[in-house]
């Protein structure tokens with residue numbers, strides 16, 4: 338019997354309609370389009386404005402897009418993983434609600450949170466389930482409603498983040514296509530540099546924590562930037578070396594869209610031409626868990642069966658890593 342690998346067989350996406358441009362941000366905080374564009378590469382982001390809707394809405398819409406495009410019967414899905422750092426609510430997994438919303442009534446579901454690396458770790462989890470033969474249809478959705486934890490008076494964070502979701506389906510492959518290798522790491526000494534200080538178990542929300550803005554994202558951008566540049570690039574170089582891949586062999590880099598300068602630095606370390614580097618940060622900003630599946634969806638028409646793709650991320654925690662896979666279909 339040939340070896341089973343885990344391949345992506347379908348993708349889908351959803352971004353909210355409302356566009357928050359750099360020009361609008363200029364009216365909210367002391368910033369300007371030139372600064373944001375040159376320091377981050379971001380021009381606009383999408384924001385979910387409707388009251389009563391959260392991350393589950395984004396995730397379910399992305400999954401519905403995948404289901405429609407691929408003609409998938411949602412009853413065949415066995416596991417739904419929602420990779421997210423902004424779940425709907427405490428004590429009830431967002432993925433469970435999403436699975437019900439999309440009609441995945443035969444699936445079990447749970448959330449996976451590793452900040453901006455959530456989707457990458459979700460790929461690791463999903464592919465292990467498929468490779469083991471335990472499940473045959475695993476849906477991984479990267480979804481984040483970052484606007485729910487952003488202070489639109491804090492120019493250090495509000496210019497970066499956006500809302501969105503991307504979904505991928507993993508199925509068994511016997512042609513040798515799909516996930517080949519992963520290099521995943523974490524370091525808890527990094528959590529002080531990127532966090533939402535209150536609202537969790539260490540400092541539950543009170544009137545005081547809200548008055549002190551501790552329910553919003555805090556980021557020491559410079560420190561996170563330095564860690565991100567060196568660790569994401571290292572992870573990519575390691576995965577190339579381990580798999581005897583040269584820059585010529587690699588067709589695509591799908592890197593977490595946190596800052597164009599971080600992505601460019603990673604591509605430079607890999608000696609990759611810009612045409613091989615997937616990029617959509619200018620349209621969506623940093624959508625945390627959604628950046629990589631949004632890239633895969635947006636580049637689906639360009640991806641060819643057999644293309645060698647490197648996924649890479651760095652995020653809060655700190656968490657980071659890279660995954661090497663081959664694309665399994667022509668769209």
Ligand code: UT7
Pocket residue numbers: 367368369372373376377453492493496497557558559560561562565594595596599623625651652653
């Ligand atoms: O996805 C999870 C992981 N997150 C990341 O990977 C994000 C990593 N960090 C970054 O992307 C960058 O650090 C930022 C985009 C957040 C900031 O860029 P930076 O080049 O590191 O800027 P900085 O914080 O060092 O600030 C440089 C200057 C400062 O002014 P002075 O002290 O030099 O006079 C800031 O006050 O730019 C100022 N500044 C701004 N100016 C206009 C900071 N934010 C803004 C702003 N508009 N929005």
